Amino acid sequence: MTDVFALPDAAWRYVRNRVARAVRPVRGRARARRRVAMTQQLTRVPARERCPVCDAPGDWSWRPVVGALLAFQWRLTSRQRAIVDVQQGHSCGSCGLNLRARGLARAILDVAGARAPLASGLASKPGLRVLEINPAGGLTPYLAAASLHVCTSYPAVDMQQLPFPDASFDMVVHSDTLEHVPDAVQGMRECLRVAGGGQVVFTTPVLPERRSKRRGRRALRSYHGGDGGRSVVFHEFGADIWRLLVAAGAVDVRLHLEDFPYVVTISCRGHLRPEGETTA
Numbered sequence: 001m002t003d004v005f006a007l008p009d010a011a012w013r014y015v016r017n018r019v020a021r022a023v024r025p026v027r028g029r030a031r032a033r034r035r036v037a038m039t040q041q042l043t044r045v046p047a048r049e050r051c052p053v054c055d056a057p058g059d060w061s062w063r064p065v066v067g068a069l070l071a072f073q074w075r076l077t078s079r080q081r082a083i084v085d086v087q088q089g090h091s092c093g094s095c096g097l098n099l100r101a102r103g104l105a106r107a108i109l110d111v112a113g114a115r116a117p118l119a120s121g122l123a124s125k126p127g128l129r130v131l132e133i134n135p136a137g138g139l140t141p142y143l144a145a146a147s148l149h150v151c152t153s154y155p156a157v158d159m160q161q162l163p164f165p166d167a168s169f170d171m172v173v174h175s176d177t178l179e180h181v182p183d184a185v186q187g188m189r190e191c192l193r194v195a196g197g198g199q200v201v202f203t204t205p206v207l208p209e210r211r212s213k214r215r216g217r218r219a220l221r222s223y224h225g226g227d228g229g230r231s232v233v234f235h236e237f238g239a240d241i242w243r244l245l246v247a248a249g250a251v252d253v254r255l256h257l258e259d260f261p262y263v264v265t266i267s268c269r270g271h272l273r274p275e276g277e278t279t280a
């Protein structure tokens, strides 16, 4: 005899099973597509002989890192998502640093006129003073090889109001920090000020197909994890990011491409200010 009270439960279980069975292949196909997309992208990453940071011969690993929520908030196409996956998830098997950090390291060596690997390259430049605005993607222990190395933490030390005199460093480095600074122009102006006529070298997420925009107050708040905290994203940068740098006082802007389109590192330089001129 059928237990009539068990029927709704059984019916519910039936519906749930039917739905799960219908959805499973769709989700599976989406995952498989993503794996294929990333593998296709990776085959186009030229194999560099050695890691510019730790000098280990290439032993790379990768894993996708962009979650569905972030992809939705940033309105990323599957190609853009795959690019960020490679940039952030393609790691050196020895030092563990991702492609973004390795691209930044190469740009730092480039503007310093030094040879890889990073630590010995910086150590070979006597008197080099480096300010790291925020621990830059795992490069901190390597940047410490510079003659003077100061590492602060944003937002504890505000990039818009740096507590250092003009021209107190030769190089200022930050990595994926600028998008979290409410007044990005003021932030870059301060970096250029403390760098004197020296270089500011940084990465920040840039979508070359778009124009820069400030995230609206009413937009869904977007966060990037990392550095143990969750920081609000104020800016989405696009192809016109150079305008921000010029507005901040840069007179020379360079793009350093690491297996484009995966990593674009930017370096810029301001005027060497004459003695006595104030920048406030």
Ligand SMILES: [Zn+2]
Pocket (backbone or CB within 6 Å): 051, 052, 053, 054, 055, 056, 092, 093, 094, 095, 096, 097
């Ligand atoms: Zn490495």
